[in-house]
Amino acid sequence: MKDGATPEALASAPPSYDAARERIEIELLLEGVFRQYGFDFRSYAFASIRRRLWKHITAAGLRTISALQEQVLHDPVAMDRLLLDLSVNVTAMYRDPVFYQAFRQEVVPRLRTYPFIRVWHAGCSTGEEVVSMAILLEEEGLYERARIYATDINEVVLQQARTGIFPLDRMQEYTENYIRAGGARSFSEYYTARYDGALFSPALLANVVFSQHNLATDRSFAEFNVIICRNVLIYFDRTLQARVHALFYESLATFGVLGLGSKESLRLSPFEACYEPLGTSRLYRKVR
Ligand SMILES: C[S@@+](CC[C@H](N)C(=O)[O-])C[C@H]1O[C@@H](n2cnc3c(N)ncnc32)[C@H](O)[C@@H]1O
Numbered sequence: 001m002k003d004g005a006t007p008e009a010l011a012s013a014p015p016s017y018d019a020a021r022e023r024i025e026i027e028l029l030l031e032g033v034f035r036q037y038g039f040d041f042r043s044y045a046f047a048s049i050r051r052r053l054w055k056h057i058t059a060a061g062l063r064t065i066s067a068l069q070e071q072v073l074h075d076p077v078a079m080d081r082l083l084l085d086l087s088v089n090v091t092a093m094y095r096d097p098v099f100y101q102a103f104r105q106e107v108v109p110r111l112r113t114y115p116f117i118r119v120w121h122a123g124c125s126t127g128e129e130v131v132s133m134a135i136l137l138e139e140e141g142l143y144e145r146a147r148i149y150a151t152d153i154n155e156v157v158l159q160q161a162r163t164g165i166f167p168l169d170r171m172q173e174y175t176e177n178y179i180r181a182g183g184a185r186s187f188s189e190y191y192t193a194r195y196d197g198a199l200f201s202p203a204l205l206a207n208v209v210f211s212q213h214n215l216a217t218d219r220s221f222a223e224f225n226v227i228i229c230r231n232v233l234i235y236f237d238r239t240l241q242a243r244v245h246a247l248f249y250e251s252l253a254t255f256g257v258l259g260l261g262s263k264e265s266l267r268l269s270p271f272e273a274c275y276e277p278l279g280t281s282r283l284y285r286k287v288r
């Protein structure tokens with residue numbers, strides 16, 4: 001910690017920093033990042049981006065946002081580091097277990113009627129959510145006929161996801177989540193302990209394709225029966241949320257299901273009237 005800065009100050013501008021100039025610098029930095037690298041953070045919620053930028057700047061030993069701009073525009077490795085800090089990658093297996101319980105009850109019976117199932121996990125981070133879904137589908141006898149497309153803006157987290165290895169010290173929490181999500185087997189059957197990691201059965205990733213996809217700029221790439229995008233839209237402003245909802249609407253088959261995070265909903269989205277809720281756990285069925 002430098003100059004007697006408190007932990008609070010690490011994630012905010014120094015007190016003398018001019019607010020109007022700070023906004024200009026942030027907008028210029030985000031514009032530069034977009035034009036140089038194609039990562040579009042211009043429509044992310046401003047307060048959240050601002051906090052993350054200052055945290056990054058302080059940790060990098062820089063003094064101004066302009067200094068960070070200079071660094072990232074000239075050094076792709078610095079951009080990779082910034083990307084890691086701008087995209088919040090927090091995740092967990094069976095995060096919000098009631099969501100998965102509702103998925104089993106509300107969605108699985110509908111999926112049984114399909115010969116082939118396409119699932120898109122958008123913003124999948126390091127893959128915990130994807131393996132959770134693969135286990136659920138496997139237990140319901142649906143995995144064989146499923147293809148899971150798992151995407152994220154961040155290639156570093158995708159590389160981690162492809163390994164199928166998660167921290168061993170979280171397995172107790174994940175086991176509890178799994179049981180609360182309606183899992184009835186012994187959770188430890190699915191992984192082998194390797195040093196401090198839990199290696200999940202490679203069969204669970206056999207039908208999964210991981211690839212980079214940017215929800216802010218990229219287009220639809222297939223038609224899906226299920227789209228899961230949880231805890232991603234909360235970081236976007238209204239305009240970007242509307243763009244992503246248009247993308248999901250376009251990418252979902254009729255009667256396809258959209259699953260959102262516990263703090264996200266379709267309320268006030270331009271597509272609200274096109275879906276009906278399935279239960280109360282942020283699952284929505286496209287009806288028109
Ligand atoms: C908080 S994590 C959520 C992970 C998981 N869906 C869950 O709920 O546990 C948010 C993820 O969204 C990704 N993300 C952020 N902006 C994105 C964008 N424009 N396109 C695709 N993914 C994005 C981040 O890289 C991060 O991995």
